[in-house]
Amino acid sequence: MKVTKTIKELQACLAEARAAGKTVGLVPTMGALHAGHASLVRRSVDENDVTVVSIFLNPTQFNDARDLERYPRTLDADCAILEDCGAQIAFAPSVEEIYPEPDTRHFSYPPTDEVMEGARRPGHFNGVCQIVSKLFAWVEPDQAYFGEKDFQQIAVIRRMAADLGFKLKIVPCPVVREADGLAMSSRNTLLSPSERALAPRIYEALVASRYFAQSHSVAQTIQYVVSRINAVEGLCVEYYSIVDADSLLDIRSWDEAASVVGCITVYCGEKPIRLIDHIRYK
Ligand code: PAF
Numbered sequence: 001m002k003v004t005k006t007i008k009e010l011q012a013c014l015a016e017a018r019a020a021g022k023t024v025g026l027v028p029t030m031g032a033l034h035a036g037h038a039s040l041v042r043r044s045v046d047e048n049d050v051t052v053v054s055i056f057l058n059p060t061q062f063n064d065a066r067d068l069e070r071y072p073r074t075l076d077a078d079c080a081i082l083e084d085c086g087a088q089i090a091f092a093p094s095v096e097e098i099y100p101e102p103d104t105r106h107f108s109y110p111p112t113d114e115v116m117e118g119a120r121r122p123g124h125f126n127g128v129c130q131i132v133s134k135l136f137a138w139v140e141p142d143q144a145y146f147g148e149k150d151f152q153q154i155a156v157i158r159r160m161a162a163d164l165g166f167k168l169k170i171v172p173c174p175v176v177r178e179a180d181g182l183a184m185s186s187r188n189t190l191l192s193p194s195e196r197a198l199a200p201r202i203y204e205a206l207v208a209s210r211y212f213a214q215s216h217s218v219a220q221t222i223q224y225v226v227s228r229i230n231a232v233e234g235l236c237v238e239y240y241s242i243v244d245a246d247s248l249l250d251i252r253s254w255d256e257a258a259s260v261v262g263c264i265t266v267y268c269g270e271k272p273i274r275l276i277d278h279i280r281y282k
Contacts, residue, residue, distance in 0.1 A: 225237075
């Protein structure tokens with residue numbers, strides 16, 4: 001695997017691949033790779049001739065400086081995982097390489113980027129669009145792979161890609177879970193052992209709510225999930241929204257949308273660590 005640090009090096013590697021008529025898959029990441037990322041990379045390797053994985057802790061998408069500061073940084077281990085998955089190119093640039101000047105572009109895709117995470121993390125999706133649009137422009141991938149754990153992020157990136165006329169296919173990949181149901185996330189490593197023991201209760205409540213929802217309203221199901229999780233000392237729900245999976249707008253009755261997803265953010269522990277997850281009702 002070739003590890004590139006500059007856009008020039010990256011594009012030189014890609015020019016060879018393109019000249020040979022090869023297809024290119026892109027997996028954007030912020031590093032601290034785990035089995036969830038590995039599943040995206042393996043899928044890209046299966047479906048493309050060349051897979052590029054970017055490892056860049058993008059400062060413009062962090063609205064909380066503490067969150068950026070404590071985000072795990074594990075470049076050597078990340079490269080070992082990528083080698084093992086069969087990726088051909090890693091792109092691990094510096095902040096100066098990506099943002100020699102501040103990125104003043106402003107992306108706005110209401111309501112997709114305004115609800116849920118968008119309402120609680122001002123500027124977050126703008127930062128995601130800044131970096132992902134740069135990567136799409138530099139790499140020109142045929143396909144780009146994103147984990148469905150960040151359900152809302154995929155919806156925002158789809159809007160951005162359509163808006164800017166990128167011709168690639170966006171491939172959403174299923175959430176990978178630990179054996180106890182906790183959705184894999186780079187932030188899980190920040191949990192203490194006692195916090196880690198509480199975290200699976202989030203998905204447990206979401207799964208139980210699917211059964212509860214069969215005989216209760218949307219509002220009652222939201223209440224059920226929130227009170228069940230808040231009853232666990234050390235967990236505190238920031239929001240639970242049951243939304244139309246396409247528009248991401250809240251629904252009031254189950255028959256209001258063809259596909260329905262419940263999206264949750266929970267604070268876990270003292271620091272606290274912010275964990276997100278979702279479940280599909282239909
Ligand atoms: O999902 C992530 O890890 C990041 O938001 C992404 C897409 C790599 C952009 O920095």
